[in-house]
Amino acid sequence: EPGIRDAARRVLATIALNSLAAETYLQMGVTEDEILYALLNPDLSPAILRKALADCGRKLWFLNIMDGRWVFGSPNLTKLLDDYLQKVERDRSFRGLWWDVITKELSEWKVSAYKAYLKEAKEKKEKPLFLSEGNIYLWPGRSEEIPDDRSIKLVLLDYYLPLSSVVPHEYLSEEERTSIIITRVASNKDEAFKAAKDFYESYGKSPRTYKNTVFFLVAERALVEKDGPVKYAKQLLAL
Numbered sequence: 001e002p003g004i005r006d007a008a009r010r011v012l013a014t015i016a017l018n019s020l021a022a023e024t025y026l027q028m029g030v031t032e033d034e035i036l037y038a039l040l041n042p043d044l045s046p047a048i049l050r051k052a053l054a055d056c057g058r059k060l061w062f063l064n065i066m067d068g069r070w071v072f073g074s075p076n077l078t079k080l081l082d083d084y085l086q087k088v089e090r091d092r093s094f095r096g097l098w099w100d101v102i103t104k105e106l107s108e109w110k111v112s113a114y115k116a117y118l119k120e121a122k123e124k125k126e127k128p129l130f131l132s133e134g135n136i137y138l139w140p141g142r143s144e145e146i147p148d149d150r151s152i153k154l155v156l157l158d159y160y161l162p163l164s165s166v167v168p169h170e171y172l173s174e175e176e177r178t179s180i181i182i183t184r185v186a187s188n189k190d191e192a193f194k195a196a197k198d199f200y201e202s203y204g205k206s207p208r209t210y211k212n213t214v215f216f217l218v219a220e221r222a223l224v225e226k227d228g229p230v231k232y233a234k235q236l237l238a239l
Contacts (some may be wrong), residue, residue, distance in 0.1 A: 003048055004048060004051055004052050004055065007039075007044055007049055007051075007052035008052040008053075008055055008056050009036055009046050010039050010044070010052075011053050011056055012037065012051065012056055012060070012063075012072070013072045013074045014030060014035055014038055014039060015029060015030055015035070015056075015063065015071070016072040018030040018034075019071050019072040019073050020072070020073070028066075028069065028073075029066065029069035029070050029071035029072070029191045030069060030070055030125055031068055031070070032050070032053060032070070035049060035053060035070070036049055036050075038202070053070070057070070082115050099169065107138065110133040110136050110138070111133050113133075113136075113148045114130065114133035114136070117130065129150075129152040130152055130153075130154065131151050131152075134138040135151055135152060135153045135154065136153075136154045136156070137153060137154070137156065138156050138157045139156060140155060140157075140199070141200045143198055143202045143203055143204060143208070144202070144203055144204035146199055146203070146214060148206075148208050148209050148210055149210060149213070150213060151211055151213060152215070153213055153214050153215065154215050154216075154217065155196070155199060155214060155215065155216045155217070156216075157195055157196055157199075157216055157217070157219050159193045187216050192218045193218060196216040197219060199214065199216070200214055202214070
């Protein structure tokens, strides 16, 4: 937003000047109230200034808050984490390990999500559709992994990603630039939908009897790649 961008420049200038001109360590930087007092005018509301300050704190590497004062000049956690993320991406021993982290997180999520689901159903005095968290299936590879019975089942389908989509190009060898992270049931979203159709209609080599008991979710590539769970998993590995 143009207004936020201009406010952010003023906020950063205020923090930098008060950090560099300070005579002692305790005088370095500026508090949020001092930023508002210095910059507030009819064109810059407190809400815009606070939003600009929050954006600066989240996006700028050399901006820290120490003892309630915003200080410019030393690397913050964002910078340190970014450095470690680059180490994870460069180190071939980490290739694909983020999928293990994502799988572990999803497995834990199943338990907590099912408990929340049961609680909500109980509060609404509704009969739960899913009998247990075991009725939620993560990334199955074959249709026979999904039971053909009367119980309601939720299936999360995924497709493999090329390594180049989650690791910067310059960190990859020639061979890695055309390799995949891990094989799923499909190589793209359209194939994942076809796999869902196969899972819906078949149980192994036989027709599925209880088709209407199986529901599917297919990952959106944009939510899986750099700004989604892959990035989150790489951050966990970096830490």
